[in-house]
Amino acid sequence: MNGFLANAIIYILAAIVCVPIAKKLGMGSVLGYLIAGILIGPYLLGFITNEGQGQDIMHATEFGVVMMLFLIGLELEPKNLWKMRQLILQIGLSQVLVTAALIFVIGVLLDVSWQISLAIGLSMALSSTAIVLQSLKEKNQMNSPNGRLSFGVLLMQDIAVIPILALLPLLITGDATPTDEATGIHGLIDSLPGWAQTLSIVGAIGIVVVLGQFGFGPLLNWVAKSRLRELFTASALLIVVGISFLMELVGLSPALGSFLAGVILANSPYRHALESDLEPFKGLLLGLFFMAVGSTINFNLIFTNAPVIISLTLGIIILKTVILLIIGKTKKLRLTNNLSFAIGLSQVGEFSFVTYAFALQLGIFAQSTSDTLMAVTALSMTITPILIVLLDKVINPAISKTQKVLEKEMDSIDEHNKVILVGFGHFGSTLGRFLRANGVEATILDSDPDRVDYLRKMGFKVYFGDGTRGELLHSAGAGQASILISAIDNTEYSIKLVELCKEEFPHLEVMIRAKNRYDAFELMEMGVKNIYREHLDTSIRMGEDVLKKLGFRAHTVHRLAKQFRDYDENALKVLVNFKDNKDEYISKNRQQIEMQESLLSGELMRKFSVNDHTWDSDSIKEADNS
Numbered sequence: 291m292n293g294f295l296a297n298a299i300i301y302i303l304a305a306i307v308c309v310p311i312a313k314k315l316g317m318g319s320v321l322g323y324l325i326a327g328i329l330i331g332p333y334l335l336g337f338i339t340n341e342g343q344g345q346d347i348m349h350a351t352e353f354g355v356v357m358m359l360f361l362i363g364l365e366l367e368p369k370n371l372w373k374m375r376q377l378i379l380q381i382g383l384s385q386v387l388v389t390a391a392l393i394f395v396i397g398v399l400l401d402v403s404w405q406i407s408l409a410i411g412l413s414m415a416l417s418s419t420a421i422v423l424q425s426l427k428e429k430n431q432m433n434s435p436n437g438r439l440s441f442g443v444l445l446m447q448d449i450a451v452i453p454i455l456a457l458l459p460l461l462i463t464g465d466a467t468p469t470d471e472a473t474g475i476h477g478l479i480d481s482l483p484g485w486a487q488t489l490s491i492v493g494a495i496g497i498v499v500v501l502g503q504f505g506f507g508p509l510l511n512w513v514a515k516s517r518l519r520e521l522f523t524a525s526a527l528l529i530v531v532g533i534s535f536l537m538e539l540v541g542l543s544p545a546l547g548s549f550l551a552g553v554i555l556a557n558s559p560y561r562h563a564l565e566s567d568l569e570p571f572k573g574l575l576l577g578l579f580f581m582a583v584g585s586t587i588n589f590n591l592i593f594t595n596a597p598v599i600i601s602l603t604l605g606i607i608i609l610k611t612v613i614l615l616i617i618g619k620t621k622k623l624r625l626t627n628n629l630s631f632a633i634g635l636s637q638v639g640e641f642s643f644v645t646y647a648f649a650l651q652l653g654i655f656a657q658s659t660s661d662t663l664m665a666v667t668a669l670s671m672t673i674t675p676i677l678i679v680l681l682d683k684v685i686n687p688a689i690s691k692t693q694k695v696l697e698k699e700m701d702s703i704d705e706h707n708k709v710i711l712v713g714f715g716h717f718g719s720t721l722g723r724f725l726r727a728n729g730v731e732a733t734i735l736d737s738d739p740d741r742v743d744y745l746r747k748m749g750f751k752v753y754f755g756d757g758t759r760g761e762l763l764h765s766a767g768a769g770q771a772s773i774l775i776s777a778i779d780n781t782e783y784s785i786k787l788v789e790l791c792k793e794e795f796p797h798l799e800v801m802i803r804a805k806n807r808y809d810a811f812e813l814m815e816m817g818v819k820n821i822y823r824e825h826l827d828t829s830i831r832m833g834e835d836v837l838k839k840l841g842f843r844a845h846t847v848h849r850l851a852k853q854f855r856d857y858d859e860n861a862l863k864v865l866v867n868f869k870d871n872k873d874e875y876i877s878k879n880r881q882q883i884e885m886q887e888s889l890l891s892g893e894l895m896r897k898f899s900v901n902d903h904t905w906d907s908d909s910i911k912e913a914d915n916s
Contacts (some may be wrong), residue, residue, distance in 0.1 A: 300337045304330045305577055320424050321675035323577045327584025328672070334589070356548045357568075357575045360530050362419055362448070363552020364565060374442055381439060381617055382446020385635075389415035389613055393606075405461040409649045410663065412454045414606055416447045418639040418671055420576055425634060425678060435623055436631035443614075443635060448549065451641050456491045458645065461654050494540040495550065498533055502554030510560045522560075523567045529555070579640070587668045591661060599662065603669045607677075610636045626686045633681055637674035638667040703753050706767030707733045710774045712757035712787065714745060717803060717824070718777030722750070732775075733766045758786040760794050774798045779824075781809045788816050811866045830855060857885075 304326035312322025330337040390411035397407025422440055423432075431437040506529055513525045533551045534544030555561060592599045614632035623631060643664065650660045709732040711722055718734075725732055734752045736742050742754045755762040757776070768774065774791060776784045784802050791798050801820040804810040810821045830851050837847045861882035868875040 300330055301326075301578065301581055304337075305581065309577070317679050318425060318428055318675060319577070320421050320580055321672075321679065323580035324584040324672050324675065327581035328587060329584075330581075331585030331587065333587065356530070356534060356544050359419075359448075359549040360552040361565075361568060361575075362423070363549040363554075364556050364561060364568075374445065377439070377442035378446045378449070381621065382443045383450075385443050385613060385617055386412075386415045386446060386450050389610055392609060392613070405654055406659070409458060409461055409645070409654050412457070413642040413645040413649075413663070414610075414638050414667075416451070416639040416641045416645075417444065417610070417635040418637050418674075419444045419448060420579060420640060421637065421671060421674060422634050424576060425675070429682075431630075434627065435621075436618070436627040436634070439618065439621060439623070439631050440634055447639065447641070451549075451644070452495065454645060455648060456488050458648055458652060458654065459488050459491070461649075462652055490540045494536055498536065498547070498550050498554065501533075502551075502557075506555060507558060510558065514560065514563075519567065522563065526555070526564050526567070583640075583668050583671055586664075587672065588661065588665050591665050592669065595662070599665055599669065602662070602666045603673065606638060606666065607636045607670055607673065626689055629681055629686065629689075630678075633674065633677050636677070637670040639671075642667050703733065703762075703765045703767070705731075705733060705751075706770055707731045708772045709733070710735065710763070710766050710768060710771050711777060712736075712775065713777035713779075713803075714741065714750070714752055715777070715779070717779065718775075719745070719750075721775065721777055733771070735762065735766060758783065758790055760790055763790070763795065768795045768798060772799060773801060775801045775803075777803050779803065779805060781805065781812060784813065785816065788813065788818055792817075807862060807865075810862060814862070814866050826855070826858070 305323060308326035308329065309319050309322035312325060313319060329335055390408075393411035393414055394404070394407045397410055398404055402410075422444060426432050426434075426437045426440060432441070509529075510522070510525060513522050516522075530548045530551050534547035537544055537547035537550075555564060558564075611632045614635055615628055618628035618631045646655065646660050646663050646667075649655045650657065655663070709725065709730060711718060711725075711732040711734045714722060714734050714736045718736075722732055722734055734750065735755050735757045736745070736752050737754070737756045739754055742752050745752045753766070757763065757778075763774075768791075774787075774795070776787050778784055778787075781804070784804075788800060788802065791800050799820065800818060801822065802813055802818055804813060804821050804823050806823060806825075810823055813821050833854075834847045834851050837850070838844060842850075861879075864882060865875060865878055868878050
């Protein structure tokens, strides 16, 4: 039982056992998959071996990388890339060039040939898109400062793979001899000189771009008319496999081809259909990739050359961490965010496996060099998730605690009002101005020192301090105030504030800003009654204006808007009980919408049948006469 099905059972069983344990211990799914792969790999328990009919582990790894990079490419819509151009070019390009240059210099100083040093430097400058994005998504940090910076760097690295692979053939010297793996299908361009190979690679990429612009659209459109979903998915896979095959013809990696296919299809009207079809497989394929990486860590090689392997691994992690810390410092990241950004990207990435294999095929690397680099890469990808766990659980909390002592001293507050307003950004400042214009003074708190200084210059009386700290609220007069308003666009912050008020200021009427209904659900479960969703009132106000322009009278519109708002708030109290059950939530939501529309329709017909004169719009009268 050494076949595909037996291996599949072992992979799935190992994941089911290891990943939940890792998650429960707070280590994240990535580390769980890596540990599962290490356990079942050929160097520990030996359930999966590299012997037999074709090295199943490496095939699984290649398939996982191909599909993973297609999905990543599918998310990189060109217009979004253009919006991020400064972040990608300035930060991402700086990281790639500086890291590659330093590794190149170190290699040359260690008497390694400049061609090999440059190939190693360019390869090790790359980080793992899969590990970093998976970690950020699990911690819900994609939109955090370090999350946005990490994504920009990863985009640049993914794009940089194309010129790196195009550059490698130019590094071939007269002493370089392609390996046996470079023959066969790669022989189509291997006999050409380096410059001709580079032209072939650029030409193949050009063909892919042209096909993406003029070929894939008509193909998917034709298949979509069949209304067979499985045929549509098969067509997408045909595009991926076809482009990957073309990449192989010119000696590039299928993974790079699938990435290019994803980027090209990201601009297609069928992008969302492709994402919905392939999304269910995404997590499983990423897990397969991580397990394959774990199972291919060559512990025999590591134990044989432990000083060299471990020194190289720790050296590259430290070097990349220092470079990224400096880059994060230039972007004014806080220390905790900067450490998360730097350590998160400190490993060597999956694309490096591609560049190692290509350099080996071209004869730039010897087999021993390639094996050593692959061991270092796999080990760095295993160590980084462990470092991230230590950072999140131990280091960052300790730094945050220290920073609270060393941070800017809170302002002394010399006024006490009935209302305390926490957060004075766009939302809070509008609210504060409205209250002040109507004779209500509020004690305003904000934790952004730059914003506080700016607002003071504009004439606002704003106090610096963290509203989730009890001593600050005490000095702001929370003991005597009646209402506390949180205008912060951060649900976690608002939850801390609610918990603090429950413990120390239970008499306060707490009014909380919520981004959407899901944030509102979380606050409702804590017993918060005064919740204000950001876009609800704006949406209803626009609807009121539409009705007025269609001829509805102002008092009628006002009444209908109030009823709609009341119905929606009541529906929220029902739906909160089903928020964790998707099917039940959808069913109850549909019932609430139908009930709401029925009640409003009945109200509308009753009022208008009594008051026909309310339809006094000239445009409607003209329409009736025509």
